[in-house]
Amino acid sequence: MIKIDYAQIREYAVKLLEQRGVTLLDIAKITLEVQKKYYDDLTIEECLDHVANVLNKREVLNTVLTGITIDILAEQGHIEEPLKSILTSDYSLYGIDEVLAYSIVNVYGSIGLTNFGYIDKMKLGIIEEIDRKGHEGNNCNTFLDDIIGAIAAAAASRIAHTR
Amino acid sequence: MIKIDYAQIREYAVKLLEQRGVTLLDIAKITLEVQKKYYDDLTIEECLDHVANVLNKREVLNTVLTGITIDILAEQGHIEEPLKSILTSDYSLYGIDEVLAYSIVNVYGSIGLTNFGYIDKMKLGIIEEIDRKGHEGNNCNTFLDDIIGAIAAAAASRIAHTR
């Protein structure tokens, strides 16, 4: 078996998110938005800490790499029809973006499902912008918006588990 | 292998829902609420038809029977501590209610995840009442509220798939 250095992959994943216009702080803001009504004293720093911890999980890193890579390859024209059109139009019956998101959310158990759905539906925080940009010109953020929502929801679950 | 008559089980499941205060029409109203912004001409009759179809699926029926049975047994005092307190308080880190709900939502694929989370978070339609009643006295609706939301979300997915 080859050795994969997940500390290095973590760095790479964070860079990949930033290249696509998303910082961990952007994700932490979404987590804060969904959890602040339950915890009066919750701060953005604490949320950021939980988001950073979610990104220590290999399952999460593998999903981030895979999803964003597909988005990029779709933009670069390396993906053939009909999958190309499905991806670049963020076709609502595609569903594989939700499948990948689910594998992130589930890292802290099923209690994250509700938050993920809510975040995704309301396009909280930076998700609205990522989603809108994904529909401009040649852009593709089909996986990215769900990945952001899933990380934010997983961080929310982590808060619930540790408080 | 024993023969299980699922037509009969379907009837029983609908009756069980009604005994717990929920009609298929109540569920259809939730589906309409989440889908009407996407389909101008969507009617409550069409939503009801989709909800009725969701209840033809064995996976759904098995989940409805199991979840509501646990709620009832918790009320009747047949479940021992500590599970009793977890169930009757609808403990937010329990998660098995979401696990069961997910098995309903997923019947029409991962695209239902978002609607389920949104419905559950917003406590749409009758869910608010079911949830509130579940916290009164000896009542337990820990599974029921998620089951309703999951059926409504599955029906929404079915609409998306057939339109």
Add this chain to the structure above:
Amino acid sequence: MIKIDYAQIREYAVKLLEQRGVTLLDIAKITLEVQKKYYDDLTIEECLDHVANVLNKREVLNTVLTGITIDILAEQGHIEEPLKSILTSDYSLYGIDEVLAYSIVNVYGSIGLTNFGYIDKMKLGIIEEIDRKGHEGNNCNTFLDDIIGAIAAAAASRIAHTR
């Protein structure tokens, strides 16, 4: 929100498993059987340590409590028809036992899926006995056999992640 003491629940869950005829060592033996071909130096002590760790997860404890409780209530006659017959016959199209098992397996990610399926199909170790006993007289082990297989598979995933 009520406070649930999961250290206490863990003790209770282990006792519940033992009352149903299953020790953590029985589960560790299954983990050893599926993993020994990949790791020459794997010992039963190491497997037992991983099994013990799987049982620190709340998601796992909630599932163990819920599944075994349903088995017991079915035996005690507290569950009405038609669910009673579905449970006591371990009806192959029921599926809720697999749904619960999946929530255990998934605690260490999707890589556990394969081991779970293999363990369950081959009825490895004590599972064969548990399954057989579950079909005798009034017994019901519908959830228990899947729970054992799921914990063993999760422990196998944990080994893969930590080695």
Add this chain to the structure above:
Amino acid sequence: MIKIDYAQIREYAVKLLEQRGVTLLDIAKITLEVQKKYYDDLTIEECLDHVANVLNKREVLNTVLTGITIDILAEQGHIEEPLKSILTSDYSLYGIDEVLAYSIVNVYGSIGLTNFGYIDKMKLGIIEEIDRKGHEGNNCNTFLDDIIGAIAAAAASRIAHTR
């Protein structure tokens, strides 16, 4: 919303499988192998019919297209490190291949989980060959072997549901 013609996508998916060395008959043979002990009169024709039906499901088609596309792009060198090495080595802790497979298996409910795990572990039928070829030279069948196993398992579930 764009219109996606899933009849056309189905044709394309079958062609894609064939280009990667897999016919529907190859998959049907796996289904027959796992189900023949339960149904004496089960024929390869009936299994083939069920496999063909599994491929009518959009969730399945989307997964087939996505998974095989990633395999091909990895072979063509369009995927950057470190994901490239993870994919071309079929890294055992990657897990996204199992995540996608699960979305196929689950189309006929959770009862398919066991068969999928068993098929995958035993590398039944053509899977052994696909897996072996995937490790030769520049080849990548990381997603393909799980996709085949998942379709075969879903067809097995479909048989169980319809008999």
